[in-house]
Amino acid sequence: MSSTFGKLLTITTFGESHGPAVGVILDGCPPGIAVTAELVQRDLDRRRPGQSAVTTQRKEPDLVEILSGVFEGVTTGATIALVVRSVDARSQDYSNLKDVFRPGHADYTYWQKYGVRDHRGSGRSSGRETVGRVAAGAIARAVLEGVGARVQAYTVQVGDLVAGARELEFAEQNVVRCPDRAMAPRMEAAILKSREAGDSLGGVVEIMATGVPAGLGDPVMDKLDASLAWGLMSIGAVKGFEIGEGFAAAKMRGSEMNDRMTAAGFATNYAGGILGGISTGEPIVARIAVKPPSSIAIPQKTVDVHGEEREFAIQGRHDPCLCPRVVPVAEAMTCLTLADALLRQRAIESWRPRVRV
């Protein structure tokens, strides 16, 4: 099971939903970055369950402990280990699911792959695995902020409801994390209504990175958008990724889509901040499609490990719509991808011939 992401700046996450702890190792972090438990906690608190009525009611304080790699408030260049203990794991909620393949979950495929399964709360396939991503992402964010880059994600669609405005400060002031003042309460209402019906809703999260230097990413296999796609599609429940105009580009003509350059810089940004796999210096804009959570209260039919048909109802505490909590995870994966590309670029840019624009 590969739990590692990145090339020079790498993370490896660990931990099951109902095990004693989840966490991450961040390796390759440059020295001299100011990092404290509080800095990491800030992002973890945004991912934490039980924040509002639109998220799962599991109560986890998700307090991070830094086990290594930080000395007297700064990174030393050494491997950073971050651990979060779990406290509110109610494994008994899952005892009736021990031998059942829940539809839309990884139960069946995990069983096919490994032949064993930690059935408690999806084990390793749980969204709880993302605690480690968010913790490491907070440090990657600090690396990026050191060069003036800023990453924010927000919910732009819930079910049929699509945000128009992009008031980014507002996005962190409502439980749905929607940047549209008019749409946010409607989205919240839709999620609550869906939960009352025992059902769940999908949505779309947009990621915006500003201040990213030009020149990050590689032109062939490690195109910056390909790396972002890998990182963001590795988040559970994400079913699609697009950069810039994305699928809308299919309907455009070249004369429309080509971002014209002037002496003042790019006149448009249909490309979404990346050309030929390398950042242009313009804002990087990407979107991910988030499926409705598989865990719903409505009784469902399925089969068990013996191939017998069964009906079951899920009793655990679950998110009725994942978007609000995918937001910090999407930010984390974006920060990690960009910081890794930044480090790799540092490795070559000192060699760059001096004849420049």
Added chain:
Amino acid sequence: MSSTFGKLLTITTFGESHGPAVGVILDGCPPGIAVTAELVQRDLDRRRPGQSAVTTQRKEPDLVEILSGVFEGVTTGATIALVVRSVDARSQDYSNLKDVFRPGHADYTYWQKYGVRDHRGSGRSSGRETVGRVAAGAIARAVLEGVGARVQAYTVQVGDLVAGARELEFAEQNVVRCPDRAMAPRMEAAILKSREAGDSLGGVVEIMATGVPAGLGDPVMDKLDASLAWGLMSIGAVKGFEIGEGFAAAKMRGSEMNDRMTAAGFATNYAGGILGGISTGEPIVARIAVKPPSSIAIPQKTVDVHGEEREFAIQGRHDPCLCPRVVPVAEAMTCLTLADALLRQRAIESWRPRVRV
């Protein structure tokens, strides 16, 4: 510049558009796979330029030579090197572009990254780089066919025109590679009309993989769909990726989206053949958004390396719509991703505890 894709079965491509040759090294291929130059050529011929009026008119026979790794018609387990010599490189077509940043191209970003640039036909950022991918993909396809898996891609959208039918044999019988008999000629006409106008069109390519065993892919960072996203987004001009219902999943409810299992297997396949990052055994269905080619005949305004504004017109021979030629490249990246996951699965499945369904 990372030109490597894959973990156990890896490719590394090389070559510039107007250099002497392009090619690939395929490493990690299992021994005993029947491989000939003809087998590789079959896929290369489908990618070759000049196949029809809807592709670039550059004439390249793209004949492959196998330099290593195949002995007496079978792979030996050794590193496979495949080389294709270029013959019809008209570098003079690009002499007027030497110091110009073409809009929508990697010219500006490549310059920002490396400070030097092979301006002849985009150098390494050219679509010609994909020759190596397709050549290696043909061998990965042979590996997959050995376990009964089959991968096909086809054009499902060109501009506003969307295919309805999925007549897969027909897809290879028309120049657009569209699986819809009614829509194919309309798409072809639209492309030709766009080219006459000196412009270009975008589209969507769908990839279908059948017969893929359950259990491929990893549940965390190397989710099979995340790996596919990486591989397919690393193809130039691809701006979006989706699996199964993709972005349409944003509008679905959990009770709709969850693929119900019965004693006879999965009743639906909204997930697109992958659950929790691991293949289910159902067909894997993905789509990629392809932007309209940046190289258009219409004169465009831009700046040069000195920051001066310039107007220029592209004179090279270019594709008016990339979809028909992206099809074999998308198949190659899918074959490589799946074959790599298959090999990695082989590494663990012999350890699988024997208590199974």
Added chain:
Amino acid sequence: MSSTFGKLLTITTFGESHGPAVGVILDGCPPGIAVTAELVQRDLDRRRPGQSAVTTQRKEPDLVEILSGVFEGVTTGATIALVVRSVDARSQDYSNLKDVFRPGHADYTYWQKYGVRDHRGSGRSSGRETVGRVAAGAIARAVLEGVGARVQAYTVQVGDLVAGARELEFAEQNVVRCPDRAMAPRMEAAILKSREAGDSLGGVVEIMATGVPAGLGDPVMDKLDASLAWGLMSIGAVKGFEIGEGFAAAKMRGSEMNDRMTAAGFATNYAGGILGGISTGEPIVARIAVKPPSSIAIPQKTVDVHGEEREFAIQGRHDPCLCPRVVPVAEAMTCLTLADALLRQRAIESWRPRVRV
């Protein structure tokens, strides 16, 4: 800082000598391997400080906690995290060394590389980092034992004293871990005498792996002996590696060195169990040179971070000869290397053409 070793079966260690904990993530472990904290503890106890008069007197119980990847006594295929809390860290022992470059230590080079330094007990460059290696190695050992392979290391030289006999059970019955009954007490006496003099001694550790299947390792860059060399040379204080006849092969003729094969198998094993980078099925025999520990009580002259000459004496509790405690670490790195090669071989052997000897 890369703290990762392995390709399919990987470890990433973390933790500083005087930080709150050290540990490791083991990824890629196959499912179904019986693993308990006791199994891991057994190897950790052999590495633990304070075992005897010939090791450092730091008192660390080194109790391991399994945080993930093991469920109901067997591995699940998921990422395994192992943590060991530190309790007897006397950082004040190091306060006088804060700005001094201790000779033979990584102080100066770490400073040159990172510009910061965790001066407490060498920080990340401490031998305490190997706790994670040994913990993960215990699980790799369990994987190997499942196929009948067995790995043991032992001290064959301390200073001028060279072991003749190879009584392997005896090696674990004396504090020096020497397999020669006559030599063990003499080695012990030499170490104690050296410690009384405030000095330290070097030595040689031999590693023997039996029951290793033929076919492990790759013939080019990842030759099995090259991987072993990487793994074993990555242990601090190791200055040399040799396989089979090693440096003695320089004096041999081909007609002597070539291991002749008969119908009954190999008649000799000068190669040390590996030919062309691939295991032969014969015992793998390697040796590593271990330098005398740099931390000695004798006052030494050096410079500090300001370039000023200084005299200092080390006050911490240190090993007078590293061999006895390098033994379990060398076993761990050997187990990890072999288990990784075993998994990679599993990935290809099912493809092997069926025409065999």
Added chain:
Amino acid sequence: MSSTFGKLLTITTFGESHGPAVGVILDGCPPGIAVTAELVQRDLDRRRPGQSAVTTQRKEPDLVEILSGVFEGVTTGATIALVVRSVDARSQDYSNLKDVFRPGHADYTYWQKYGVRDHRGSGRSSGRETVGRVAAGAIARAVLEGVGARVQAYTVQVGDLVAGARELEFAEQNVVRCPDRAMAPRMEAAILKSREAGDSLGGVVEIMATGVPAGLGDPVMDKLDASLAWGLMSIGAVKGFEIGEGFAAAKMRGSEMNDRMTAAGFATNYAGGILGGISTGEPIVARIAVKPPSSIAIPQKTVDVHGEEREFAIQGRHDPCLCPRVVPVAEAMTCLTLADALLRQRAIESWRPRVRV
């Protein structure tokens, strides 16, 4: 089969002894390095067979062609492909060996691993594979020379004959590549005498790297000496590696071995230029043990693929002692290792806190 070495600066070699070509892809090379075919040829000519009476008499001009990555005499940052065609492959020399396991060769292990085998001249396990290493190493050397580092290897032992002097310019003026004027002719005579007897000789090659900046290498798994060990042990026939005092360190006391620092720098260099896995700035000195070539003219007994005992005599043209031709390969692997570490150091050193010595 992994044929890749390196992390940021990577090589992947390809080609069999008697296939149409051998070569290499070098990826991650920084832009702006002056590279020509002549520069690469210079190192290839030093590795070429048939240089003197003490090497194999196979006649290969080994002319390199640069297929990509170099434009107008400088590297562009793009993937560099280098190919060398083979011309003097006499496969018939090997027809009698088709089903025989030659002692000391990879025949048996390759067969065990892959179940197929390219029997012509050892196929992929041939020393001819190193053509790619040397070609890529020449470019890595150019990278290093840009920062003032210089790498040279030379023969310091042949059989019982050990060089005393280190007259490095002289090493390239005699066919044995020995830096000792008195010993060189004796070594040459010993090799010729051994060849006349149909036998072969082992030896030791020493590698010296000067001008290497302090700070290269990682303190844990990717210690610079561990990476060198990996790279050098991956050369066929190498049975041992040591750095600095190496195995002699086993007999030293800490008070002797610790390299004392003064205001003027290091007073000694017993460590061999690396402390704690990181370069000190002092010369890096390593040695490798080279076994006597397995291919000897003396008839030998062995078994064939059917388990039948056979006697055979090798008829191909072979090296009677590998040291002279291992020299350029050892330099190449050292250059590649150091250049990779240099690039990785560039990735982090710009982050280094500014408070320095």
